[in-house]
Amino acid sequence: MQTVKTKYFEYGQEEMDYLTSVDVTLGVAIARMGKVERVIIPDLFTALVYAIVGQLISVKAVHKIWTRIQDRFGEITPQNIAIQTADDIQRCGMTMKKAVCIQNVARMIEQGAFDLDELYVLSDGEVVRKLITLNGVGKWTAEMMLINAMERPDVISWGDIAIRRGMMKLYGLSELSQEQFEEYRLRYSPLGSVASIYLWTISFE
Known part of the structure; x- marks a missing residue:
């Protein structure tokens, strides 16, 4: 669903x-x-997971994996994803590297080690610099967050x-x-x- x-x-x-x-x-x-x-996906965590899934693969492949993630895990929240194993996440069709990245990001947010809400008060450049401190998140992924979640204009x-x-x-x-x-x-x-x-x-x- x-x-x-x-x-x-x-x-x-x-x-x-x-x-x-x-x-x-x-x-x-x-x-x-x-x-x-x-x-776009307004929820920052959901959008971040989507952006990680979309790294270096086709739009068609992203859609297939994204559908599987929702069908398998339901609501995409840090709490819900943090309890999944990397193997379970990987079975949705992505690489293990992406699965581990998504799992780690979810656990960091769930444990309070990374504050996504802080992004709202940062400039575009600061958002990028903060997001790329996460393993597996590069500049492209951060820039997609700016457009596809935060609706930054430029x-x-x-x-x-x-x-x-x-x-x-x-x-x-x-x-x-x-x-x-x-x-x-x-x-x-x-x-x-x-x-x-x-x-x-x-x-x-």
């Missing part, structure tokens, strides 16, 4: 108009696609292959340097997260 509560990333015409005004090419794509809905992840692919497709590039990426990121600011939503969509077209 699937129990995770989700919502859509909140943005509207004002944000779409702004991005259109600063980048004509992106604006054409926005006009063609209209508003793109991005499902996040574009260089570490996200789909975002880079979407950017290359949008601008007709055969390759993309980090310097070029940074130019686009600054152009989209302070609404990089909405730009990311469109770049993700473009990458899968």
Whole structure:
């Protein structure tokens, strides 16, 4: 039984108009696609587990594993996951490394050794620095938390292959340097997260 509560990333015409005004090419794509809905997971622990599951695997594989986790464990809370063995978590279809990471994170939060709620009062950079202190959590995972749980407005992840692919497709590039990426990121600011939503969509077209 699937129990995770989700919502859509909140943005509207004002944000779409702004991005259109600063980048004509992106604006054409926005006009063609209209508003793109991005499902997010507001609960920080659930979103963190989802982000760990999603490391370096396809969207289809993530969906399959995520469904199994919910069917097997029900509500995804630190208390519920902390009592599971790494083997039980791994049987949902992920690597043992990810299973151990999820188990350890759940136990740290359950024991009070890591305070997820503190993230709400931190800047984007501070959130990333705090999250990457957890074993198995890198910069990409932390940046996905900023967008897909916390709805921070200005996040574009260089570490996200789909975002880079979407950017290359949008601008007709055969390759993309980090310097070029940074130019686009600054152009989209302070609404990089909405730009990311469109770049993700473009990458899968």
